[in-house]
Amino acid sequence: MSTALNQPHQMTAAASLRGIAKSYKHFRLNNIDLEIEPGTVNGLIGPNGAGKSTIMRIMMGLVMPDQGTVSVLGQPISSREASAKQDIGYFSDDMRLYKSESIAFHMQFVRSLFPGWDEVYAQQLLDRFGLIAQQKIKGLSHGQRVKSLLLLILARRPRLLILDEPTNGLDPVAKQEVLSELMQIVNDETRTILYSSHNTQDVEQISDTITFIDRGRVIASNNRDEFLDGWRRFKLQAPQNWQAPAIDGLRPESTFGNLRVMTLDRYQAEVEDRLQSSGATLESSEAMTLEEIFVAAVLRGREEKQ
Amino acid sequence: MNTQAIQILFLKDLFLSRWPLFGYLAGGMLSAMVTCLPGETAGFIGFILMVTVTIAAGIHLIGVLLLAETIDMTRTFVMSLPVSLLDYSIAKISVVLVAFLIPWLGMLASLTVLIFVVPEANPGVLAFLVLIFLFMLAGFCLQLVTAVVTESVGWTIVVVVLGNVLLNLFIKSLYEHPVISALAKSDVLSWPPVVLQIMAIETIVILVALGLAFMFQIRRRDLV
Numbered sequence: 001m002s003t004a005l006n007q008p009h010q011m012t013a014a015a016s017l018r019g020i021a022k023s024y025k026h027f028r029l030n031n032i033d034l035e036i037e038p039g040t041v042n043g044l045i046g047p048n049g050a051g052k053s054t055i056m057r058i059m060m061g062l063v064m065p066d067q068g069t070v071s072v073l074g075q076p077i078s079s080r081e082a083s084a085k086q087d088i089g090y091f092s093d094d095m096r097l098y099k100s101e102s103i104a105f106h107m108q109f110v111r112s113l114f115p116g117w118d119e120v121y122a123q124q125l126l127d128r129f130g131l132i133a134q135q136k137i138k139g140l141s142h143g144q145r146v147k148s149l150l151l152l153i154l155a156r157r158p159r160l161l162i163l164d165e166p167t168n169g170l171d172p173v174a175k176q177e178v179l180s181e182l183m184q185i186v187n188d189e190t191r192t193i194l195y196s197s198h199n200t201q202d203v204e205q206i207s208d209t210i211t212f213i214d215r216g217r218v219i220a221s222n223n224r225d226e227f228l229d230g231w232r233r234f235k236l237q238a239p240q241n242w243q244a245p246a247i248d249g250l251r252p253e254s255t256f257g258n259l260r261v262m263t264l265d266r267y268q269a270e271v272e273d274r275l276q277s278s279g280a281t282l283e284s285s286e287a288m289t290l291e292e293i294f295v296a297a298v299l300r301g302r303e304e305k306q
Numbered sequence: 307m308n309t310q311a312i313q314i315l316f317l318k319d320l321f322l323s324r325w326p327l328f329g330y331l332a333g334g335m336l337s338a339m340v341t342c343l344p345g346e347t348a349g350f351i352g353f354i355l356m357v358t359v360t361i362a363a364g365i366h367l368i369g370v371l372l373l374a375e376t377i378d379m380t381r382t383f384v385m386s387l388p389v390s391l392l393d394y395s396i397a398k399i400s401v402v403l404v405a406f407l408i409p410w411l412g413m414l415a416s417l418t419v420l421i422f423v424v425p426e427a428n429p430g431v432l433a434f435l436v437l438i439f440l441f442m443l444a445g446f447c448l449q450l451v452t453a454v455v456t457e458s459v460g461w462t463i464v465v466v467v468l469g470n471v472l473l474n475l476f477i478k479s480l481y482e483h484p485v486i487s488a489l490a491k492s493d494v495l496s497w498p499p500v501v502l503q504i505m506a507i508e509t510i511v512i513l514v515a516l517g518l519a520f521m522f523q524i525r526r527r528d529l530v
Contacts, residue, residue: 057530062385064527082308082390090386094530096379098322112314113387149383 012074014038014160014192015059020068022054029054029216032068038159039189043203043224044196045294046213052196053092055213056164059194060090073160086114089153091146093165099138103131103148107155114156122155129177143174150178154185161185161193167202175202182206200291210290212297219301220265224290231293232267236260238280245278247271251300263288263296307396311389315397316404323370323405330363330409338416342424356413357442357473364446365466367405368453372398376457385529395523399450399516406446414439430492433501434480440508441476445469447515454519 013035020032029051036042046052057063058070061077070077075084097106103126111117126133129147140148146166153161163182167175179202185191186206197203203210204224211221222230233253238260244250249266260280264271275282288296320327337359341352375381375398385394417435421427445466452465480486485498 060386062382062529082311082388082393085386085388088386092382092386094379095382095386097383098380099378101322109314109318110387113311113389 012038013071014040015072015194016070017055017059018069020055020058020065020070022058022063022065027051027054027216029058029065032218034211034218034221036192036194038192040208041186041193041195041206043207043210044194044213045198045200045203045210045290046196047198047298050213051216052213053094053164054216056090056092056162056194056196059162060085060088087159089156089158089161091149091153091161091163091166093168095149097137097145097148097152100136102134102136103151104133106137106148106152107133110152110156116157118155118157121157122151125151125154125181128181143170146170146178147174150181154181159191161191161195163193163195165197166195167197167199179205200289200294204290212294212301214298214301215305217301217305220297227293228287228290230265230267231288231296232264232271233284233286233288233292234260234262234264234272234275235283235286236262236275236280237283242278242280245274247274251296253296259283265293265297265300308388308390308393311387311393312397312400315384315389315394316401319371319397319401320405323367323401326363326366326370327405327408330359330366331412334359334363334409334413335416338413338420341417342420342427344426356417357438359413360410360439360442360446361466361470363409364406364442364449365462367402368446368449368462369459371402371405372450372453373457373459373462377459379530382530391524391526391529395520399454399520399523402450403447403516406443410439410443410446428491428493429495430489432495433497434486434490437480437486437501437504437508438473438477440505440512441473444508444511444515445473447512447519451515451519451522455522 015034015036017032017034020029020034022029027049032051032055034055044052044055054063058065059072059077061081064078072084073087075081077084107122111119125131125147129144129151131144131147131151135144137145137148146169150166161182166182167178170178182193182195183206186193193206195203195207207224209222210224210227212219220227237258239258242260244252244260244262247264250262250264250271253261253263255261272282272285334356337352337355339352340355341349343349343352375384385391414436418432421429421432448469449462449465453462456462481490483500485500489496489498489501
């Protein structure tokens, strides 16, 4: 689970990012603090260009941050270090295999670098994913290419999986096959997953903890259930001069005549009573989906920044 | 430094470039044979073929082994494995150099043998050819450093074109040099000081270019 950095830690984090910043010409990653506890599944949700991939690349040592420190599986990580990567499986949507070579060639290549390569599991994954080892990469569909990469990662039995948009562009069947495989890994409590997507449904399906990121900033990070329980949308009928009660985290979302739609990110049972007693008529109090929470959190984050 | 990882990466790249390598080696050795056929025309055609094969091998191998990793995004895959930037850089620069040296040495070795076997050939020409071959190797190393620094096909081609122009000027100046042009017609192989001096300069350019290529590669901050 991602935690705030000022909380005491009971165990060594699977990954820890402190004060990470990285500037590009048209984008800046701002002061990212992220702590990932071992044995958890962490979802990183953000719109395209939010900085998810940059964070993951920094965690893999593929990109050097301008400031801040990163440690993964207890070791500082940079492009100069290779040992931590022995236990990390990294997938990126823009990662490619050698197109003129076969899946078998890549299996052989990866096996030669990983003493812990599990050949039996690799063969099972070939069958489960419907892949043919002798098939050349250039002849594979997008879904088969994604599955081949996942096979090459999973058969190493890594302790930490960093998956950058693994289900992007997959058809529903291929997506379910990939998610099912990840669900099986989730059952092993010694393994940690960091999973990024702009598809909230995929992340919601497997994650224990969710972090929202937008425009290079972490805007919210919490346990999935606490996210779902903590956010509410209220529809109220209120007169024009109505003043919303001072409730922490209550924000207007939209207004249609006397109909006010408001969202709250720190829901407690007495909130409905306070809204009713403020002179408004509560029409509904609805739980929000993760996607709605994400959109609301992003818009709030942007408003606060302005 | 992980020597096992370096070896695995090196062999992987050599395997990936096996077909172009066979092609350039065969083409180069065939060109060397044409050079030693009787008649000036055959010699001229063979020489042009050798230069063409060397230039083509250089740009092709840099493209396949170095630039393609960036363009095709296979470097992300390689660098996600337990490989440090130092391991990657040593393996990459070594394999590009070795891959080029295979046809380069194949041609030079074939020429050396043929020059001493074919009765019509003048052994003195070998010193002249070594100067040209070292010049082409130096040109290749400059292309390599350009590719490493810019990761751009365009800039690498600019250096190839410049190198080609300079090669022609270099050959022309060798022909115009009285001592060196005399070597080409000599029955005796000799290494006059001017030849050794040019060879020394070429060797320095090669070593500096390789050093720069390596230095720029290991100082890279972002790999994607």
